[in-house]
Amino acid sequence: MSHSPGRNPNPSYNYPDPNPNRRNPRETRRARALSLPDIFWKDQEVLKHVILKMQLHQSPLSSSPSHSPTSCSSFSDLTALSLDQSPPDPTSLLSDHILLHIFSQLPVSQYASNSLVCRRWLYLHGRLVxxxxxxxxxxxxxxxxxxxxxxxxxxxxxxxxxxxxxxxxxxxxxRKAFSVHIDSQYSGNGCxxxxxxxxxxxxxxxxxxxxxxxxxxxxxxxxxxxxxxxxxxxxxxxxxxxxxxxxxxxxxxxxxxxxxxxxxxxxxxxxxxxxxxxxxxxxxxxxxxxxxxxxxxxxxxxxxxxxxxxxxxxxxxxxxxxxxxxxxxxGGWLAALSYCRNLKTLRLESCKSIDSSPGPDEHLGSCAMLESLHLQRCQMRTRDERGVRALFSVCRDVREIVLQDCWGLENEVFSVASICRKVKLLSLEGCSLLTVEGLESVILSWKELQSLTVISCNKILDSEVTPALSTLFSVLKELKWRPDTRSLLSISLAESGLGKKGGRFFKSLKG
Incomplete structure (x- = not known):
């Protein structure tokens, strides 16, 4: 049996339900998760705006009955129609405001690829950046x-x-977030x-x-x-x-x-x-x-x-x-820090010297509101002990001290930090000259210490941890103890279930 083109050979009819009060079994199913269109069009006002724009700007191709797919007499007419006229862009019916709202919901990594679709999308992408x-x-x-x-x-x-x-x-x-391309013909005068x-x-x-x-x-x-x-x-x-x-x-x-x-x-x-x-x-x-x-x-x-x-x-x-x-x-700049009355964080990075001539301690003053002191890649050698002592004197009310990759930080230099009686957090990383003796002489005098981090300090050995220090560890709220690769190995073995016989680190903590 043949049928005319464009007509469905198996039409279906919707008969009225004889029992309208019957509960549809599909309604008893669990509500499906929201799809991407549901998320985009959950705002009904935006959806109404889209429908209105589509009604006012219908393309001549879709509104003309002579060009509708069902009115074509043969498949050749459909082919000729698709070759003569390209299909309309559906996004052209959406306003810039709606498209910008849609694009803003996408990840930033997709902005560049979306801008290549057409000139309009390129323009809208520029407004988002x-x-x-x-x-x-x-x-x-x-x-x-x-x-x-x-x-x-x-x-x-x-x-x-x-x-x-x-x-x-x-x-x-x-390290100052400055980069530049250079060629192989580098001169000694600089990049x-x-x-x-x-x-x-x-x-x-x-x-x-x-x-x-x-x-x-x-x-x-x-x-x-x-x-x-x-x-x-x-x-x-x-x-x-x-x-x-x-x-x-x-x-x-x-x-x-x-x-x-x-x-x-x-x-x-x-x-x-x-x-x-x-x-x-x-x-x-x-x-x-x-x-x-x-x-x-x-x-x-x-x-x-x-x-x-x-x-x-x-x-x-x-x-x-x-x-x-x-x-x-x-020299002498440290004494001026006391004028920064609301200073909460002081950072020193890549400093070859803290203060070459800090002056007498009675003229230094202090920063009463200071909370954090960070020293990173600074030279804190014994010859600069006066500058380090002056720094800790000005920051004696500090709550957090972070020392990272500080060169020359020996026990004698670190001992001047005992003047800071209110320290609650201490973080040491890359301080290769500091030993357990120098660490213990300072942190045992800090009665308010709550958090301790020791990472990559190779001279701090597990075998030298004293009972007094292990007792302090037991009352801390947070402890990160990885002074050397040996401690890393013992922790990894304990987590994997191997090496249960031994472990001087854990014995020293118990004893």
Whole structure:
């Protein structure tokens, strides 16, 4: 039996149910989990908007009866129709607002692939991107950056300010989150030279374009800018909250005096092998007087002394976190920390010396609100014992002490930490010269100690743990004890069920 094309040969009819009160067995099943369309369209207002848009913008292909698939007389008509006219894009019936809402629910890793679908999706993808790292300065200078990305709130232009061979597979990265491509023809003068930097007027012009195009900018990472360029940013971006400046001198900091809402500032003055600029007491004083709402300040490779730190403490009353990395501070700067009355966290990283001439203890003062003291990759040798002693004296009310990869930390140097009577947490990692005797002489005097971490301290041996120290371990709330590879082996054997006969570490803890 033949049937006309486009008609169903086995039609089905819906007969009325003779027993309408009968319970449908499907209703007794467990409710199915929400699918992806259910999640997207759970907002009924959005769904109504979609239906209305589809009704108002129906394509001529679907509304014309002469082109409907059921009206075609043969299969050749359907083939000709599919070849002559491409099917309409269903997403064209959705507004930009709806598509943006859908795209925002997707993982960030899919943004780039979705932007390749069509020009409209590329435009919408640009509106979703907020943080951006500029790699090519011509992308900013030509204006393509502003046409492509309209809602940038966080931008890093450092890589774009340095001319480098991006085809090179060699990337040099510093601990200060600064990286650059270099070629094999490396000279002993450094990874980059001044001729590799963009001229300051060009960078200032780019900052002016950024400030005019993105007045809602909240974070900026700039390089080699002058007072003029930073002034444009300060005047246009009134809600700027975080600023990171590379290779900017003292006078450049006058440009950010109008940034009244700045809360986080990072100044990188000198990076060995890359660039060198001077940030001294003059720049610190200018910064302190202009940015009084600072909450977090990080100084990397900066010079200064007692006067600069004192100005920051007196003017920035809300400062809670201070970080000094590879500092070039003159002797006596530690005494100025007592002016930072609300300081809660003090970090010292990669410092070759704590304080060469701290002065008498009665002039040091203290930070009464300090909670955490972090020292990472700092030199704490015996010859610098005066500076270490002065540091712990200023931080004698601290609650947490973290020492990581500190060179030269011997028992005699670590013993000065016993002045800190309120310590509740101690973390030691990579302190290879410290022994059990030096550790015990300090932590037994801390009556409020609750947490202890000892990792990769090779001279702290399990066999030397005394009964008094093991008793202290038993009352701690948290203990992480992995001083050397031998302890790691004993713990792994205990967890695997092997080596039950022995284990000096566990015997010493019991005894």
């Amino acid at each position: 907020q943080p951006l790292k500029l790699l090519d300065w011509t992308f900013l200078d030509s204006g393509r950056l502003f046409r492509r990305f309209a809602n940038i709130s966080d931008i890093d232009i450092v890589r774009g300010c340095i001319r480098s061979n991006r085809n090179s597979g060699i990337v040099v990265t510093t 980059v030279v001044k001729t590799d930097f963009l001229p300051t007027p060009m960078i200032d012009r780019g900052l002016k374009l950024l400030a005019e195009s993105y007045p809602n900018l909240r974070r900026l990472v700039a390089f080699g800018a002058s007072e003029d360029g930073l002034s444009c940013v300060a005047n246009e971006c009134q809600i700027l909250q975080e600023l990171e400046l590379h290779c900017c001198g003292d006078l450049s900091l006058r440009g950010i005096s109008a940034c009244r809402n700045l809360q986080i500032v990072k100044l990188i003055g000198c990076v060995d092998g890359f660039y060198s600029s001077v940030v001294s007491d003059i720049g610190l004083t200018i910064l302190a007087q202009g940015c009084t709402r600072l909450v977090r300040l990080e100084l990397c490779g900066c010079e200064g002394s007692y006067d600069g730190i004192k100005a920051i403490g007196q003017c920035c009353q809300m400062l809670e976190e201070l970080t000094l990395c590879d500092h070039r501070m003159d």
